[in-house]
Amino acid sequence: MLYRDLDTPALLIDRERLEKNLVYMQSYADKNKVNLRPHTKTHKMPEIAKMQLKAGACGIAVAKVGEAECMAQHGIKDIFIANEIVGKIKLERIAKLAQKGVEISFGVDSVCHITAAEEVFSAFKVSVPVLIEIEIGENRSGIVEEKDFINLLEALKKCEFVQFGGIFSHDGNSYGADNIDKLHEIARYSQERTLAFVNLAKAHGMNCGIVSYGATPTFMNEVEILDGITELRPGTYALMDASQGNAVGTLDKCAATVLATVMSKPTSERTILDVGAKGLTMQRRTVGICTTPGLGTIYEYPEIHIDKVFDEHAIVNSQSFHNKVEIGDKVRIIPVHICPVCNLYEKAYLISGDKVVKEIEIACRGKIV
Known part of the structure; x- marks a missing residue:
């Protein structure tokens, strides 16, 4: 036809362009010796997610619990919900995914996120890691003050079922960079700020297993990835847009x-x-x-x-x-x-x-x- x-x-997808985009980003991650965790909120298609995994991705990111459930139903087992989760209903759904063997994790930026999750996960007898989100210039969600970060670490130390998985950040402000030089400047600052919280966690006796950083414009323009970043989390690169x-x-x-x-x-x-x-x-x-x-x-x-x-x-x-x-x-x-x-x-x-x-x-x- x-x-x-x-x-x-x-909606049409050019197969050859898609495949080239997947190869490009995986090669970029490999060259920088970091994992690639594509954000699948871009395409919402398990079939493309599986193509990304086959190309070498360590797992996927999603934006919502419903996306995580859908991807898990299609056989994908390593999923990070790159978003804060609020409410018992959503936390119970995450607990059920964990019970089914899905390696599920999600974002937090407030102590109440952690205490609510601990209550639910203790009832389900499942351990689920969380990543603390760091605000790096987008002016969206995420930790801004160091004292709030320390409060989260102290709350996590008290938990039996909520584990500290690491931190994540997103420099969505890179979309508004005036030029490529400014884009590289934003990327460096974003990573340096992210890594400062890695050091702060280490100083408080908690090592970050995952340091996840993401935004497509920076990676498509091949910004330098600093030592200490362990994972890249771009989304739009697979399909691109105007x-x-x-x-x-x-x-x-x-x-x-x-x-x-x-x-x-x-x-x-x-x-x-x-x-x-x-x-x-x-x-x-x-x-x-x-x-x-x-x-x-x-x-x-x-x-x-x-x-x-x-x-x-x-x-x-x-x-x-x-x-x-x-x-x-x-x-x-x-x-x-x-x-x-x-x-x-x-x-x-x-x-x-x-x-x-x-x-x-x-x-x-x-x-x-």
Whole structure:
């Protein structure tokens, strides 16, 4: 079957680009003598996760308990939930995964996370490691003050069933770096701050088994990985998107596109495609090296961008594009940010050249609890 024979909108994945991306990142991790733990929230597909493991990854990261459960059901047994977990219901679900032999771990940044987990895990008689998240510039979750870090270490010392697994960090602020030099500066600071907490833990008699650090723009631009980092945790690298492509200076690594049909040409400039916010999202990147024009880039005409989206319509205001396409033609769109886009589709089509070679279930789609 040719991909242009598919009904639209449809999520396509270029097999050769995907495979090259997986090889690149694994080689980068191997060169730096660190483990690779891909963040699968990007693609939400156990099949791609297994490709990453086969390529050499030590395990996977997920964002939610539901994703961990789904990946475990598909036979993946080493899973880190790179997020804080709150609530007895979620903790009990993690305990059940541990009882089934899944090597499960998750993030914490508050003492109450630890005490609640200890209560649940003691009832289930399971030991589960946690990683303390360190805030390194993204201004999101994670430890900011050293005193709070020490309080967490002291709380962990009192636990029988919650183990100290190490620390993790994410320099999502690297997406907004003004240039490559600034990106490298952010990466160095992020790692140095992360490693400072490793030393602080050691000074308090607790060694970090895992020091996990992640963000795709830094690794795709081959930043230096400092001694003491044990694990890289990128996500978007597998599929890439227009913003990540702009961060590395080429769209040639973008493996994922959305196939859409020209459905209307109501004026001499305006062209309407049959996919909108429900198939592309409304996300923009307007700052830093990931800056991307519009709400999607036309794969066949990379100088053309989507100007506006409604729920089910994408608007392109370009006379040149209008003159190049007819109603019924199909074009591919490189999303601005692929992670939320994958969550909108039930399946993806793996393509090689013009041919559809496989359908892949997006099994973790909607697993946001």
